[in-house]
Amino acid sequence: MLPARLNLAPTTIADLCRKTKKPLRGLFCYNRQMKNFFFLILGLIIIGGSVFLFFGQTPIGKSEVKIIKINDVSIEVEVADTYETRKLGLSGKPDLPDGTGMFFIFETPDQYGFWMKDMNFAIDIVWIDENLRVVNVERGVLPETFPQVFYPNKAVKYVLELPAGAAVKYRIDVGAVVQ
Numbered sequence: 408m409l410p411a412r413l414n415l416a417p418t419t420i421a422d423l424c425r426k427t428k429k430p431l432r433g434l435f436c437y438n439r440q441m442k443n444f445f446f447l448i449l450g451l452i453i454i455g456g457s458v459f460l461f462f463g464q465t466p467i468g469k470s471e472v473k474i475i476k477i478n479d480v481s482i483e484v485e486v487a488d489t490y491e492t493r494k495l496g497l498s499g500k501p502d503l504p505d506g507t508g509m510f511f512i513f514e515t516p517d518q519y520g521f522w523m524k525d526m527n528f529a530i531d532i533v534w535i536d537e538n539l540r541v542v543n544v545e546r547g548v549l550p551e552t553f554p555q556v557f558y559p560n561k562a563v564k565y566v567l568e569l570p571a572g573a574a575v576k577y578r579i580d581v582g583a584v585v586q
Contacts, residue, residue, distance in 0.1 A: 475510060475567075476586040477541075480577045484510035484567065497568055498525035508569040516562040526550040529571035531579075534559035539585040547571045 471486050483506060487493045493511050497503060513519060516537050523530075527550060534543040543559040548571070559566075565585070573579070 473510065477567075477583055478578050482506060482508050482567075482569070482573075482577070484508045486510050486512065488512040496521075497530065500527065502528050503530065503568075503570045505570060505573070508567055508573070511566040511568070513564050513566075516564045518558050518562055519566060520556040520558045521566065521568075522556045523548060523550045523553040526553070531569045531571055531574040532557055533567040533569065533574060533579055534561075534563040535565035535567060535585055536561060537564040539565070541579060541581055541583040541585070544574050544579060544581065546574050 473484055473486055474481050475484055476482070485507075487496060487509055488511075493513075496511070497509055503509075511519075519534075521532055529547055529549045532545040532548055533541055536542050542561045542563060545557050548557060567585070569577075569579075
């Protein structure tokens, strides 16, 4: 035998409000459970969105890594080919491991200047023309030289920053060709 009346859960917000004897205000009945539930969902949305923004996007300054060769020496370089990556450069990085560097690529040849703003270590700066030939090398540039700006003696399309001493170690001088 079936009971005369089944105790079913409320099917609408209005039914819930009638059951809890709370007045219906707009679309929702206002009670502590609904308020807590709303803020729980809102908090989860904010946390989920923050996690997505933090892990889901490539941070500025992360760029592709390539291998270039100068004088038969392979160097792993981080490519800086956008305004943002060129502007940031190596600033703020704690060091630059041996055998690595940063390779700046510009749209058009010009006499691009470099400074040591927010740098934590000395570097060698190698200016390279559009034919991939080294036209100028500045060795052992110290962070303390900021705000001095270093310029090449000719228009260049590429600039390579290496750890201080790498230009001597790899025999990089004017006329060397980058592959």
